[in-house]
Amino acid sequence: MLRGLSTVTFFADDLPAAVAWYTELLGIEPYFVRQVEGTTAYAEFRIGDYQHELGIIDRRFAPGTPSAGGPVTYWHVDDVEGAFERLIAMGATVHGKVTERGPGFVTASVVDPFGNLLGVMFNKHYLEILG
Structure with a gap:
């Protein structure tokens, strides 16, 4: 589905x-x-x-009143720390600090300047599928 x-x-x-x-x-x-x-x-x-x-x-055009909450969509990046630092430098605020979730899985998330959650992640499975 x-x-x-x-x-x-x-x-x-x-x-x-x-x-x-x-x-x-x-x-x-x-x-x-x-x-x-x-x-x-x-x-x-x-x-x-x-x-x-x-x-x-x-x-x-938003249905209802969205706010920074709910699910986080994570986008694969090769360098979570670097991506996170760049997002903060561009005015995003910390939602979830850089965190290792297990071997090959690192996440971080921010609230962009417009109130949306944006996640970045190093995900070894993404690279396996890409390969």
Whole structure:
């Protein structure tokens, strides 16, 4: 039934600022942008080895009131400590410090400047599948 990560969606009150922040973090421009009534309502990036989708939606289109809580989506990185330090330097706040979860598994998480949880993880299984 669940076949794998498809799209992770974040919300932002200031969508242009969020798109700029993620453009700097990822080093790429969004590949898709949707306008509603003359303003950007949605931007989407394709990132990583499998081109997973990270979408950012103007919070005015959010169902309910999302906040930094609930599940954390972890993205594989080769250097968790370095990724975590960069996120903090870019204005994210600590949610979960760098923690070794077992041999070959290290996680950390932040709250981005827009109130979304973002996890980074070194995951040996990811590398096995990629290989």
